[in-house]
Amino acid sequence: MAYLELQDLHRDFGTVKALDGVEVKLEQGEFLSLLGPSGCGKTTALRLVAGFDRPDKGAIVVDGRDLTHVPPNKRDMGMVFQAYSLFPNLTAAQNVEFGLKIRGRNRVERAKRVEELLELVGLGHAGDRYPHQLSGGMQQRVALARALAIEPRVLLLDEPLSALDAKVRVQLREEIRRIQLELGITTLYVTHDQEEALSVSDHVAVMYGGKIEQMGSPGEMYSAPATPFVAEFIGTMNRLEGTVADGGVRYGETLLRIDAALGRRSGERVLVLVRPETVEVGTANGSSPDGNVLRGEVITQTFLGPVTRLKIVGTGVDLIADVPTQKALSLPVGTKVAATVPADGARLLELRDERLPEIAEEPAPAGR
Amino acid sequence: MKLRMAPSSYVWLLLGGLYFFIPLLATFLFSLDSNTTGKCCTLSSYGWVIHNPDFWHTLKTSLLLALETIAVSLVIFVPTIYWVHLKVPRLRPVLAFMALVPFVVPPIVLVVGLLSVYKGSPSWFYAQPWGFLVAAYVILAFPYMFFSLDAGFRAIDVHTLTEASQSLGASWSRTLLTVILPNIRAAALAGSFLALAIVMGEFTIASLAQFHTFPIFLQYVNESQAYPAAALTLMSFGITWAAMLSLLFVGRKRGQRAAFVTGAR
Numbered sequence: 001m002a003y004l005e006l007q008d009l010h011r012d013f014g015t016v017k018a019l020d021g022v023e024v025k026l027e028q029g030e031f032l033s034l035l036g037p038s039g040c041g042k043t044t045a046l047r048l049v050a051g052f053d054r055p056d057k058g059a060i061v062v063d064g065r066d067l068t069h070v071p072p073n074k075r076d077m078g079m080v081f082q083a084y085s086l087f088p089n090l091t092a093a094q095n096v097e098f099g100l101k102i103r104g105r106n107r108v109e110r111a112k113r114v115e116e117l118l119e120l121v122g123l124g125h126a127g128d129r130y131p132h133q134l135s136g137g138m139q140q141r142v143a144l145a146r147a148l149a150i151e152p153r154v155l156l157l158d159e160p161l162s163a164l165d166a167k168v169r170v171q172l173r174e175e176i177r178r179i180q181l182e183l184g185i186t187t188l189y190v191t192h193d194q195e196e197a198l199s200v201s202d203h204v205a206v207m208y209g210g211k212i213e214q215m216g217s218p219g220e221m222y223s224a225p226a227t228p229f230v231a232e233f234i235g236t237m238n239r240l241e242g243t244v245a246d247g248g249v250r251y252g253e254t255l256l257r258i259d260a261a262l263g264r265r266s267g268e269r270v271l272v273l274v275r276p277e278t279v280e281v282g283t284a285n286g287s288s289p290d291g292n293v294l295r296g297e298v299i300t301q302t303f304l305g306p307v308t309r310l311k312i313v314g315t316g317v318d319l320i321a322d323v324p325t326q327k328a329l330s331l332p333v334g335t336k337v338a339a340t341v342p343a344d345g346a347r348l349l350e351l352r353d354e355r356l357p358e359i360a361e362e363p364a365p366a367g368r
Numbered sequence: 369m370k371l372r373m374a375p376s377s378y379v380w381l382l383l384g385g386l387y388f389f390i391p392l393l394a395t396f397l398f399s400l401d402s403n404t405t406g407k408c409c410t411l412s413s414y415g416w417v418i419h420n421p422d423f424w425h426t427l428k429t430s431l432l433l434a435l436e437t438i439a440v441s442l443v444i445f446v447p448t449i450y451w452v453h454l455k456v457p458r459l460r461p462v463l464a465f466m467a468l469v470p471f472v473v474p475p476i477v478l479v480v481g482l483l484s485v486y487k488g489s490p491s492w493f494y495a496q497p498w499g500f501l502v503a504a505y506v507i508l509a510f511p512y513m514f515f516s517l518d519a520g521f522r523a524i525d526v527h528t529l530t531e532a533s534q535s536l537g538a539s540w541s542r543t544l545l546t547v548i549l550p551n552i553r554a555a556a557l558a559g560s561f562l563a564l565a566i567v568m569g570e571f572t573i574a575s576l577a578q579f580h581t582f583p584i585f586l587q588y589v590n591e592s593q594a595y596p597a598a599a600l601t602l603m604s605f606g607i608t609w610a611a612m613l614s615l616l617f618v619g620r621k622r623g624q625r626a627a628f629v630t631g632a633r
Contacts, residue, residue, distance in 0.1 A: 052531050072534040083525055085532040089550040099536035143532075150536060 001064060003028035003186055004049075004154055009058035011044055011210075018044040019055070020210035026203070028063075029184040031177070032215075033197035036207035037233070042190045043158060045207075049188060050156050051075045062153050078147030082159040084139045086131040092142045093118065093127035099150035117145040120179060137168040144176065148183065155180065155187040161196065173200050194234050198222065206230045228349055231273045236309075238279070238319045240272040240341075241351060249348070252316025256341055257291050260348040269351040278345040279321035281310060284336035292341045294319065298333050312339050392602070399598035406595075413599035422585050423600070430582035433497055434567035437505040438560045441513045444506070446556065449514065450548055453521045454530060460518070467514035470507055475572040478504065483577060497579040504573045505566065512562035520555020524548075565608060 002025035011019040019041045026032050034042035047053045049060055051072030059068045067075055086095050093114050100110045118124050121141040131139055140160050147155060157176070161169040177200040180187050191197050197204045198218040205215040206229070214226040225231035231239070242251040244264040249256045249272050258272060284295055296314025308328035310321050321339055323331065331337060400409040403416060417423050452459050470478070482504050486494055493499030529551065533543040549556070571583040586604060590597040 050531070050535055052534075072531070073537050073539055075535075076537070077535055079532070079535040081528050081532060083528045085525070085528040087529065087532070087547055087551070088524070089553075098533075098538075102537040102542065146532075146536065156535075 002026055003030075003063055004188070005059075005061040006045065006049070007059040007061065009045065009048060009060070010056045011041075011048065011053065012056055017210045019048070019058075022058070022207075022210070022212055024205065024212070024215070026186060026188075028186050030202045031180055031187045031189065031200065032203045032205060033189045033191055033201040034205050034207055035191055035194055035197040035233070037192060040207040041210040042192075042207050044210075046156055046158050046188060046190045049154065050077050050079050076150060076153045077156055078150055078152030078154075079156040080140065080143045080147050080158065080160040082162055084131065084136065084143070084163070086134075086139055086142055086146070088131050091128050091130055092123060092134065092138075092145075095131070095142055096127075096146045096149050098146065103150065113149060117149050118142075120148070120182075121145045121175070135168075136164050137172055140164065140172060141175075144179070148179070148185070153186070155185050157187065157189045159191055162191075162193075169196070176200065198234070204234075206233055208233075224347065225273065225349075228271055228273075228351075231271075231347070231349070236276055236320065238272075238274040238276060240274065240319065242270055242272055244268040244270055251294070254294055254317075255291070256346075257343050258341070258346050258348065259344050260346065264348070271349045271351045272341070273347040273349060274319070274341050274345065276309060276320045276322040277307070278342050279319065280340040280342070281312070281321045281323050281327075281331060281337050282340075283331070284338050292343060293338045294341065295336070295338050298331055298335045298337055301328060301331075301333055310337075312337055392605070395598045395602055399595060399602060401595050403593065403595045413593075413595040414603075416593070416596040417589075417600050417603060420596075422580075422588075426580055426582040426585040429497060429580065430568055433501055433505065433581065434564045436498060436502050437509055437567050438563050440502060440506050441509050441563055442556060442560070445510070445513045445517055445559075446549065446552070447544060449517045449521055450526065450544060453526045463514060464518070467511040470511055475508070475570075476576070478507065479573040479576045482573075497574075497581065500577060501574060501579055501581070504577075505563070505570065508566055508570065508573075509559075509563035512566065513559040516555045516559030516562065517552065520552035520558075523555075524551045568604070568607060 004024070004026040006022055006024040009019045009022040010017075022041070022045055024032065024045075034045060036042050044053065048055050051067070051070060051074075055068065059066055061067065062075075086092070087098065090098065096114045096117050097110050100113060105113070114127065115124065118127050121144055123138060123141055123145070126134060126138060126142075131142070134142065143160070160176075161172055164172065173196055176189075180200075189197070189201065198221070201218055203215060204218050204221045206213045206221065208229050214221065214230045216224075221230065221234050225234060225237075228239070231237045240249075240251045240256075242249040242256065244250075244261055244266055246255060246266075247257070247262055249258055249261050249270060251272065256272060261270070264270070294312070294314065294317045296312040296317045296319075298310050299313045300311045302309040302311075303325065304322070306325060307322040308325045310323060310328065310331065312319055312321060317339075319339060397408070399413050400411070401407060401413075402410045403413055449463070452463055482500070486500060486503070488494075489499075493503075526548070529547050530543055533547040538547065569583055570581070571587060574581040574584055575587070582604070586597075586600055589600050
């Protein structure tokens with residue numbers, strides 16, 4: 001039996017299905033990120049686990065115990081919130097001590113534990129400061145120490161980094177992972193930032209419309225997205241709509257020889273998913289490799305540091321390719337190019353008659 | 369930037385100051401006249417007030433009534449407004465509207481209504497200021513308490529603080545007492561001082577319900593003893609001012625708190 005189980009969780013808000021049959025199984029000490037756009041249900045799921053809300057159907061089981069109807073203050077869940085949640089009238093040390101006081105620990109034990117935890121989050125020197133005297137990153141560290149102080153069954157993190165600067169965000173997420181590994185604490189992390197989720201998790205569950213679209217290791221999620229939505233949401237992906245024909249996929253005028261197309265029914269409408277970094281780009285008049293070549297013109301170049309992203313548009317062709325920046329210098333805007341789609345690096349998904357969701361940028365968070 | 373005032377501002381300021389201070393000064397000078405000879409200058413009127421047992425009795429009654437009103441108001445309104453902010457925010461406008469009713473209903477109407485409503489209630493309530501008067505004063509204090517507390521609750525993130533406290537194991541009552549209350553302290557104090565000021569000056573209800581409070585004593589002296597009345601007026605003015613200054617002090621602290629709450633974001 002898994003340590004943390006979310007069993008068929010349903011939660012409706014009026015006509016909106018916030019959660020529609022969410023199933024999660026997590027072993028002790030594992031780190032799962034719930035990833036998805038605004039309104040996908042990830043925060044609702046976390047709040048159900050914390051006990052701040054009750055599911056309409058389903059159960060939450062931790063370590064074999066059904067917690068579905070246990071009030072939040074009896075669940076022993078450590079939570080770090082998106083908004084700064086430190087008690088403004090208490091110092092950092094007093095904040096960390098709060099849960100220990102409630103548990104009736106004696107003064108000596110409390111002082112020792114507070115010191116340990118503040119050291120753990122790198123704030124051993126700031127125990128007597130009030131929240132308003134701490135930066136955002138420091139406040140979230142204290143919040144983390146406070147959540148860990150009670151030795152929670154599960155650590156719940158609700159977009160804890162979204163209000164911080166990019167640099168602090170990266171630094172703190174690595175620290176969260178370090179501490180999580182060090183303490184071996186089962187962790188549920190909610191984020192809309194795929195980079196964050198992929199970089200720190202054992203498992204990532206991509207949610208959309210109240211359902212888990214796919215759950216797997218970060219590597220699997222990136223290299224083998226199971227649905228068009230996951231493909232779109234994780235990383236950048238070329239999506240070429242085509243039809244299976246002659247053991248390949250007909251995309252516009254070109255027949256793409258793709259391994260994944262073998263054995264597919266002819267005439268089936270499919271989506272060919274190609275990562276931009278797997279597309280090979282050469283000048284159009286260069287030696288043409290055999291097949292899988294899409295011809296077009298470089299429309300834009302976007303400098304991304306080590307690579308440069310090219311947008312290539314031709315007749316019935318529209319794709320992006322990441323090429324080493326050095327190479328991009330020889331392919332300025334306007335160059336006629338030949339882009340080769342790798343036969344083995346592309347994935348195929350059956351194209352159903354469904355509109356792909358628009359993935360909007362999340363607005364900057366600001367409390368609730 | 370240094371604030372520079374136009375010369376005309378000083379004139380207006382002076383006129384404004386005179387408008388407030390001349391009556392006070394006149395009252396003060398009047399209070400120095402002797403109650404027996406009518407001649408200046410003696411502190412006998414102040415002595416008369418201080419040595420009057422009714423002064424101390426009614427002052428004590430009114431202060432105790434104020435404290436009881438504050439206590440009852442806080443016990444009723446803090447949890448209510450907390451709950452409304454947390455669970456049923458759509459009821460907030462309803463509460464805000466109800467809080468305006470005591471401003472609209474004249475005290476005379478209020479007291480007549482209350483007297484008939486409570487008629488037949490036990491005498492320990494109906495015949496005692498600690499029962500009947502406090503019930504009326506809590507209603508009068510409601511707007512001040514509500515708007516102060518409401519502002520206090522708006523300045524903090526009630527949801528997150530409550531959830532953080534609960535996730536750490538605190539019960540509702542513990543959350544309210546150890547997390548919420550300390551963070552709305554300034555608002556609760558502001559509402560309390562306003563309630564104090566109201567109770568210390570309320571005349572209509574106490575008079576019609578025939579209770580002997582400080583404003584009743586003030587009115588009695590005013591009618592019977594001209595010079596001590598002036599002394600008493602100034603003394604009650606001093607008491608009100610002390611409450612007001614406390615409010616100003618608390619208000620300043622509150623401004624700092626609001627700054628650090630927003631500064632933390």
